[in-house]
Amino acid sequence: MTSNSSKHLVCYIVSQGLAKTSSLLPSNKKRSIIVHSLISSLGILNPHFSDTHRIQVVNPRKATYKELAVYHSNDYLDFVLDSKNYVSSAGDAPMDASLNANFGLEDDCPPFQGLPDYIQLVAGAVLTAAEVLRQSKAEIAICWDGGRHHAQKSHASGFCYVADCILAILALKRRLPSAYIPNMIPTQKPRVMYLDLDLHYSDAVSDAFFSSVTPQVLTLSIHHSAPGFFPVSARSQLPSVSSPDFDPFTLSIPLLKGASNSTYARIWPIVERVKDTFAPDFIVIQCGVDALAEDPCATFNWSLGGAAGSLGWYINKILEWQGSKLLLGGGGYNSPNAARAWAYLTSLCLQRPLSLDTEIPDHSGFPLYAPSFTLDVPRGNMHDHNTDDHLSSVEAVFQDVIPIIQARLER
Numbered sequence: 001m002t003s004n005s006s007k008h009l010v011c012y013i014v015s016q017g018l019a020k021t022s023s024l025l026p027s028n029k030k031r032s033i034i035v036h037s038l039i040s041s042l043g044i045l046n047p048h049f050s051d052t053h054r055i056q057v058v059n060p061r062k063a064t065y066k067e068l069a070v071y072h073s074n075d076y077l078d079f080v081l082d083s084k085n086y087v088s089s090a091g092d093a094p095m096d097a098s099l100n101a102n103f104g105l106e107d108d109c110p111p112f113q114g115l116p117d118y119i120q121l122v123a124g125a126v127l128t129a130a131e132v133l134r135q136s137k138a139e140i141a142i143c144w145d146g147g148r149h150h151a152q153k154s155h156a157s158g159f160c161y162v163a164d165c166i167l168a169i170l171a172l173k174r175r176l177p178s179a180y181i182p183n184m185i186p187t188q189k190p191r192v193m194y195l196d197l198d199l200h201y202s203d204a205v206s207d208a209f210f211s212s213v214t215p216q217v218l219t220l221s222i223h224h225s226a227p228g229f230f231p232v233s234a235r236s237q238l239p240s241v242s243s244p245d246f247d248p249f250t251l252s253i254p255l256l257k258g259a260s261n262s263t264y265a266r267i268w269p270i271v272e273r274v275k276d277t278f279a280p281d282f283i284v285i286q287c288g289v290d291a292l293a294e295d296p297c298a299t300f301n302w303s304l305g306g307a308a309g310s311l312g313w314y315i316n317k318i319l320e321w322q323g324s325k326l327l328l329g330g331g332g333y334n335s336p337n338a339a340r341a342w343a344y345l346t347s348l349c350l351q352r353p354l355s356l357d358t359e360i361p362d363h364s365g366f367p368l369y370a371p372s373f374t375l376d377v378p379r380g381n382m383h384d385h386n387t388d389d390h391l392s393s394v395e396a397v398f399q400d401v402i403p404i405i406q407a408r409l410e411r
């Protein structure tokens, strides 16, 4: 038996305050509590869960105004961090709807009681995770309440109010004291790869690092793209190396409806070659689970585990990569399935994979797991529209992209 101190450390970022305030998110009501309750009831947070890895629960601090302002605009922060701006004393009716609209606090991003705490805690959680990784205290940090990849500098968008992915990347890309990474040249700045597995394109994150002068951050988003599908962006399309706008560090793999394990397995070599070429020091993985079968988005047909190409298979492969990893949450609108998925992925991080037929333990959320009452999220019957032609065109484009990444890094 390995002693606790010699085990690899995995930091799991959560606190009661974070779970409570994340559970107020209008698009994902109670999801955070459902997720953390399942993970806890499965015994995953027990330090003895794994023989080789030790999980440590780390409570996040609240991000300060200054830390949020590293990306967000002062106008946005001044508005969203003061609930008097949008919550009347009588309840949650907006004081001035036009002001809300200026900052995107309408439609799918309504203001809600607790929004200032939510923003500061979610940002604080990913910054806490980034610090743990930067100081080499752990090789893996998990923050399932993060992953809000649509939040913009000055406005909320697509259920996202805080740009935590961007704040995490900005923290990780800062120059490290050489003591933290012994093999790094002291003047070298770390490279950060952002890999987005959510059903939706990572518009805000990809835009934030688009066309950076120094190629220190690479974003790769695998998502559904179709006319009118959120978020509408030219960069959600397959890159075009001949376009004047082409940036080899802002990459997309658009997939058609019904993407299944076999489609994900087919594109995996591209993901791996991009990673090998870029050679990141840190990998931020946005693990949104709205591409899984049974999500209300009903667009993709990905399964949680089992077959080659599944979400679990992807995460296992990524965990073999060199470099420290930050796993974030994201979309996922079937809350018990999000809990199943993130519980399973947490067990993979601890190198003690739960069996997919694990029975859901008796806990407060138990009735939500009917009718299977097991951990698995199997694939459904949806037809996979990703034809050999489509996938061949993706492969052909990346055949050209990879040498360009290499050439730019050598400049």
Ligand SMILES: [Zn+2]
Binding pocket: 198, 199, 200, 288, 290, 330, 331, 332
């Ligand atoms: Zn999504």
